[in-house]
Amino acid sequence: MGVTGLAQVRILLGVSGGIAAYKGADLVRRLRDAGCEVRVVMTESAARFVTPLTFQALSGNPVRSSLWDESAEAAMGHIELARWADQILVAPASADVIARLAHGMANDLLTTLCLASASPLAVAPAMNQQMWANPATQENVQTLRRRGVAIFGPASGSQACGEFGSGRLLEAMEIVAELARSRGPHELAGVxxxxxxxxxxxxxxxxxxxxxxxxxxxxxxxxxxxxxxxxxxxxxxxxxxxxxxxxxxxxxxxxxxxxxxxxxxxxxxxxxxxxxxxxxxxxxxxxxxxxxxxxxxxxxxxxxxxxxxxxxxxxxxxxxxxxxxxxxxxxxxxxxxxxxxxxxxxxxxxxxxxxxxxxxxxxxxxxxxxxxxxxxxxxxxxxxxxxxxxxxxxxxxxxxxxxxx
Missing domain, CATH: 3.40.50.10300 (CoaB-like)
Structure with missing residues (x-):
């Protein structure tokens, strides 16, 4: 049974670089359990932490990572992907990706898709606690919020770098729940x-x-x-x-x-x-x-x-x-x-x-x-x-x- 509001939703999952990229594998599985169809786009940095083959096996769809994929772009593949998605979710979203999204950059496949799509965008930040607390990051996040981008998290706790604080990626089921809450339908709104x-x-x-x-x-x-x-x-x-x-x-x-x-x-x-x-x-x-x-x-x-x-x-x-x-x-x-x-x-x-x-x-x-x-x-x-x-x-x-x- 799918999570209310997510059954048959087409999710374009963007995975950016950082150690939390490995959690994206569980997220794909949880989204599919919720009834979603998932396609994954990875940044080049993300592919250094988790192989595209992992996400292909879990999603059941080819993984894209480059604007310069000749076979895919012969038919303007990035525009097709942008139109295909009902929802774009970037998880984990690194400080770099958040900054590029906030400034409207389109210098890789993921950020280009985000600009080229009219679908709702949600990001789940994951980074070192000091990077999260930095005024530049906070200002970028507020810019995205003002534009209607949903921000899921981050959580607080122990981090891979050995520090403790805000910046941890939410767990997969928490992200799925946040996504369901943001999309609706909200059958008990105001109750x-x-x-x-x-x-x-x-x-x-x-x-x-x-x-x-x-x-x-x-x-x-x-x-x-x-x-x-x-x-x-x-x-x-x-x-x-x-x-x-x-x-x-x-x-x-x-x-x-x-x-x-x-x-x-x-x-x-x-x-x-x-x-x-x-x-x-x-x-x-x-x-x-x-x-x-x-x-x-x-x-x-x-x-x-x-x-x-x-x-x-x-x-x-x-x-x-x-x-x-x-x-x-x-x-x-x-x-x-x-x-x-x-x-x-x-x-x-x-x-x-x-x-x-x-x-x-x-x-x-x-x-x-x-x-x-x-x-x-x-x-x-x-x-x-x-x-x-x-x-x-x-x-x-x-x-x-x-x-x-």
Whole structure:
């Protein structure tokens, strides 16, 4: 399945010189996974780091690198390429290429194509942190932005030169997500979406807690997919070790009561609430001030108290958002999910089986989407792809309900 907004898009990928050129290989693969057709143009410097044959094998198309290719230019090949592209993406974009683009130069095939094409242009910078910080580079970047060129990144971190700072090329999937976000369609443009994700932990004492095996990956993928569709996304995250999706506002919580308070506060302005978190149903009635010690050979009894029901409380709001619940079940999946839909007065329930290697702690998932008028199967797929499919269906049903109101 292609990333929303990128399926069948013709991408002309420009690869410029620098050590980050090797990451272009993964980017080609990710773009093709998203449903794009990719053709690659390399600068002469880029070919010193990665061979054209690598990109040819991954893209399935010949690689161009010179304006003086007699066989290609006999039919004005660079103009044909410029017209072919739906989108030009330069990644990595070196400081040199950024400077030449900003000044309208056309002294190699890549910059000539950029000038000769009416298609949108995006660049993903990659360079030494001092080169990125240099006023000349910053001024060139601002010039491109003023002309409507999309700038993806750069990221900050350790660099091949041994320095640390801004200038790292975004990871391939981040570039794909940025490209999808820049192109649209933005089915949730201007819509306020709240997503809860991950587990909740309920402390027993200063050392132990009650928790569950949710990794938060599905909820984070849903938040990222909603942001790609133009939504204003607030992500309420339980204790997980995941990076915040780009363009998403994040609130970190630990317990079910903290998540309840954060979600209810954010839901006051929400149009859609997607409850992907695995919220603990119970908590200890009392938290021990010190570590509980063993008492001989006896066991330990805990008195548990029920946690507040986030979905039920939001469903009871005077101005309730469009509500999407999640149901993780080990048996009777559809029956339990439909009961939850009706009991909590939800618009949709995304149900998935868990246990025996399914659902939690995996990179893939499958969903049965339950509504009042039936059920839809979203087959097994990587969670990032499944989230995009799910968000697309949520957006369609949200718009239909809003338009009918």
């Amino acid at each position: 306020n979406v709240v997503v809860s994700a991950g587990p909740t932990y309920e402390d027993i004492d200063p050392v132990r807690f009650l928790g569950n095996r949710s990794s938060g990956r599905m909820g984070f993928a849903v938040a990222e997919a909603a942001a790609e569709q133009g939504a204003n996304v607030t992500l309420v995250a339980g204790p997980v070790h995941l990076s915040t999706p780009r363009g998403v506002r994040r609130i970190d919580v630990r317990s079910a009561r903290e998540m309840h308070a954060a979600v209810l506060s954010a839901a006051a302005q929400a149009d859609i609430y997607i409850a992907a978190a695995a919220v603990g149903d119970f908590r200890p009635s009392e938290i021990a001030a010190h570590k509980i010690k063993k008492q001989g050979d006896g066991g330990l009894s805990l008195v548990l108290t029920q946690n507040p029901d986030i979905l039920a409380d939001i469903a009871g709001l005077a101005r309730r958002p469009f509500l999407v619940g999640f149901a993780a079940e080990t048996e009777n999946l559809e029956a339990y999910a439909r009961a939850k839909l009706e009991r909590k007065r939800l618009d949709l329930v995304a149900a998935n089986r868990v246990g025996n290697g399914l659902g939690f702690e995996t990179d893939e998932n499958a969903i049965t989407l339950i509504s009042a008028d039936g059920a839809e199967q979203l087959p097994t797929a990587p969670k990032c792809e499944l989230a995009r499919d799910l968000v697309g269906r949520i957006a369609a049903r949200y718009r239909a309900k809003r338009d009918a109101a």
